[in-house]
Amino acid sequence: MKSAETILKQASELRWQLPQNLHDRIAESIHGEAARIAARSLTRSAGNRRLAWQQKLDRLLTSPWTAFPIMVAVLGAILWLTIAGANVPSGMLNTLLVEKGHAMISQWFVAAGAPAWLKGLLVDGMYLATAWVIAVMLPPMAIFFPCFTLLEDFGFLPRVAFNLDRIFQKAGAHGKQALTMAMGLGCNAAGVVATRIIDSPRERIIAILTNNFSLCNGRWPTQILMATIFIGALAPEGWAGSIAALSVLVVALLGFGFAMLTSWLLARTVLRGEATSFSLELPPYRPPNFWKTLYTSLIDRTLIVLWRAVVFALPAGAVIWLVANVFIGDLTMAEWFVRAAEPLAWTMGLTGVILLAYVVAIPANEIVIPAILMLTVLVTGSAGGAGAGVMFEADEATVHAMLTAGGWTTLTAVCLMLFSLCHNPCSTTLYTIYRETRSWKWTAVSALLPLVMGFALCALVAAVWRALV
Amino acid sequence: MNTPDLHEPGEACLSCPSRFSQLRKLGLRVAESDHVIALAGNPNTGKTTVFNALTGLRMHTGNWPGKTISRAEGGFSYEGKNFKLVDLPGTYSLLSASPDEEVARGFLLFGRPDVTVIVADATCMERNLNLTLQILQITRRAVLCLNLMDEARANGIDIDTRQLARDLGIPVVPCAARSGEGIPELIREISIMAAREDAPAPRRLPLEIPGLRLALDRIEGDLQETFPQLPQPRWVALRLLEGDREIIEAVRSGEIGALSAPVHERLHHSA
Numbered sequence: 001m002k003s004a005e006t007i008l009k010q011a012s013e014l015r016w017q018l019p020q021n022l023h024d025r026i027a028e029s030i031h032g033e034a035a036r037i038a039a040r041s042l043t044r045s046a047g048n049r050r051l052a053w054q055q056k057l058d059r060l061l062t063s064p065w066t067a068f069p070i071m072v073a074v075l076g077a078i079l080w081l082t083i084a085g086a087n088v089p090s091g092m093l094n095t096l097l098v099e100k101g102h103a104m105i106s107q108w109f110v111a112a113g114a115p116a117w118l119k120g121l122l123v124d125g126m127y128l129a130t131a132w133v134i135a136v137m138l139p140p141m142a143i144f145f146p147c148f149t150l151l152e153d154f155g156f157l158p159r160v161a162f163n164l165d166r167i168f169q170k171a172g173a174h175g176k177q178a179l180t181m182a183m184g185l186g187c188n189a190a191g192v193v194a195t196r197i198i199d200s201p202r203e204r205i206i207a208i209l210t211n212n213f214s215l216c217n218g219r220w221p222t223q224i225l226m227a228t229i230f231i232g233a234l235a236p237e238g239w240a241g242s243i244a245a246l247s248v249l250v251v252a253l254l255g256f257g258f259a260m261l262t263s264w265l266l267a268r269t270v271l272r273g274e275a276t277s278f279s280l281e282l283p284p285y286r287p288p289n290f291w292k293t294l295y296t297s298l299i300d301r302t303l304i305v306l307w308r309a310v311v312f313a314l315p316a317g318a319v320i321w322l323v324a325n326v327f328i329g330d331l332t333m334a335e336w337f338v339r340a341a342e343p344l345a346w347t348m349g350l351t352g353v354i355l356l357a358y359v360v361a362i363p364a365n366e367i368v369i370p371a372i373l374m375l376t377v378l379v380t381g382s383a384g385g386a387g388a389g390v391m392f393e394a395d396e397a398t399v400h401a402m403l404t405a406g407g408w409t410t411l412t413a414v415c416l417m418l419f420s421l422c423h424n425p426c427s428t429t430l431y432t433i434y435r436e437t438r439s440w441k442w443t444a445v446s447a448l449l450p451l452v453m454g455f456a457l458c459a460l461v462a463a464v465w466r467a468l469v
Numbered sequence: 470m471n472t473p474d475l476h477e478p479g480e481a482c483l484s485c486p487s488r489f490s491q492l493r494k495l496g497l498r499v500a501e502s503d504h505v506i507a508l509a510g511n512p513n514t515g516k517t518t519v520f521n522a523l524t525g526l527r528m529h530t531g532n533w534p535g536k537t538i539s540r541a542e543g544g545f546s547y548e549g550k551n552f553k554l555v556d557l558p559g560t561y562s563l564l565s566a567s568p569d570e571e572v573a574r575g576f577l578l579f580g581r582p583d584v585t586v587i588v589a590d591a592t593c594m595e596r597n598l599n600l601t602l603q604i605l606q607i608t609r610r611a612v613l614c615l616n617l618m619d620e621a622r623a624n625g626i627d628i629d630t631r632q633l634a635r636d637l638g639i640p641v642v643p644c645a646a647r648s649g650e651g652i653p654e655l656i657r658e659i660s661i662m663a664a665r666e667d668a669p670a671p672r673r674l675p676l677e678i679p680g681l682r683l684a685l686d687r688i689e690g691d692l693q694e695t696f697p698q699l700p701q702p703r704w705v706a707l708r709l710l711e712g713d714r715e716i717i718e719a720v721r722s723g724e725i726g727a728l729s730a731p732v733h734e735r736l737h738h739s740a
Contacts, residue, residue, distance in 0.1 A: 004720050007691045010707035014684040023711055025678050027564060034598035041632040042594055045625035138499060267642060283513045283591060287648060 010381025054285055058159070062282075069161040074156070075252065078147045080245035083224050083468030086139035093138065097131035103462035115223075121321055133309050134368035136221045139307040141302045144220065145186065149297035157182055163280060164460050171260045174203035177210070181259060184214030188429040189303060192436055206263050208433055209446045212425045213259035215252055217305055222420045223248045225369055229400045230413035247417070251375060255421050262449065308428075311362035319360055320374050334375055338428025348455060349388045349415030349462030353379055358419075363427050368420070373399070415458045422454030480534030493571040502553035504663040508700060509604060509648055510588035511597050515616045518646040519542070519558040519588050523656065547660050555582070561596075564605045571715065577607050579724070584662045585611040586655070586686035589706065591628060591643070593619035601637065602674065610656045611639045617644040638672060671701045684710055696726040
């Protein structure tokens, strides 16, 4: 009997006597055998209409001339559907949960003789923030995710990756980054995990660092709300929805552009190297299983993401109420922060309230809009009238009036949309990045890079805007 | 994600020696299951759909390669036996060293499932048989699930499954997992294969490369002598000649010698 070491030694000696391209030749002979077996049991009937149809569709979806307009149009159509479709159910949920629900629960607390601070913390803080998150997020997500999943099942995504591969290659990144960015449109943490399909560590880091430029579902509501009440309002009657959808599409495409630019810069500086090649199979188009897809995307994605948002909204609501009601000297904590942040915010075309909202919303982007509204009510002391730190809203016109009272202009909305695209990822995504890279350095870079870009971009836009208008 | 809550191994299991630890090391909770079934195949052949059809779970599926990144687990019972099902990431081959291929290969080799269900896309058989042949070099305790038969038919492809089964030496079940077609037959074949007591020898490949056969014979002979229970000495010999790091390490540490019996025997020993 020989020892393991002897066998290994003998194997490595024998290796020298074998052809150098042993690996390829083994692969070849396996392939030959597979082909022989397949040929024996397979017959094809000629003249296949379905295959021809698929090839025609592939030519349309992957030709340089038609592919890009189609991709942009599909994304635009989904956004339009989301904006137009979510409006009514969002309003209904708002009436139910925010207006009626809040009033009712407040009454219970008053009737039970609960102290004012307890009612404030639980009802005006935690309940309202959560109700808001559900009203703002649930309808758009319930439309956006199923649409996206249907496209995914149909076989559209690999074609998108195929089309974008050339651009990614030029940027020095991996073509499969397109797939991970598409996942990022749902959730950046999921997008970061999806980068595991990229083998090369260098390209994987690039994909992780730039995933944040895919607008995630926590940020779509911010984009949609700003576009609807500020930009859509500028358009003539009847065009508001389309213009709003178009402006969100522009921001989403801008995000893609930033991702490319950042990838290119990284690939030329700290993450130098050639783009590796990979094989991508274009799967056959498959008719999506409509009802099943609807079910899985509602359960797996919409509800899970919504649940996460609610879990974060509860404590965030408490924090918002506290910073708006705990006094230090003669000002509340929120007012101190807003005053201190105001000069910086002004340079960026934002308001101090927005910056505070982004600090509160580090755990989840979904909190941004509720936080802004709650804090605006506090600072301007306007409308709502339910007391400090209570956001209270009925419809778009009221929100518009309230925000305008808080010193908002179209510039504020535009800069908020840009800052929403370009800022640090949420803490869940950052934690995921750390877990995937096992590096504090890359985690810090992925937080600071978009943040610095966001500051610069907003400041630039604000300066140009103020010079022109 | 949607991993169903299976019980942790009981005390008796925790104290039993190595055979069980092999699977536990791979992160698998196998207590209370009689058989462990692996699901392998090329990317985008509908492994996850087959997985869902077998387990009744609803893992998210998508029409693009590489969708299943982590290993999903689930279970089902049939005729009083509990089956543990592991959905492996899709790979085109087992020859290279990319991370997802290592997961799949490592599981087939070191996890030693009782049955490996190879999910193949009936619309592109040739490419799928490539992987099938490679898996059959590791284990013949396998069933070929010829999935997407509905699409193959629509594309005018006709497959003689009996011929294919004869050529491969394993059962072949035509399926359309999306609509559930062929799933009962697949479950029956899995159950029959799992209950088989004999261990069919791995399939040999005709490797007509100068000097290879001689070298393989020598290494294989040595391996058999040192690790008499090793079920696939020829495949291991080939990997050694190719300089596969993972396999070299497994031979050096003697881990490869522990791969003697299929899982269910190991389970029964430990019970």
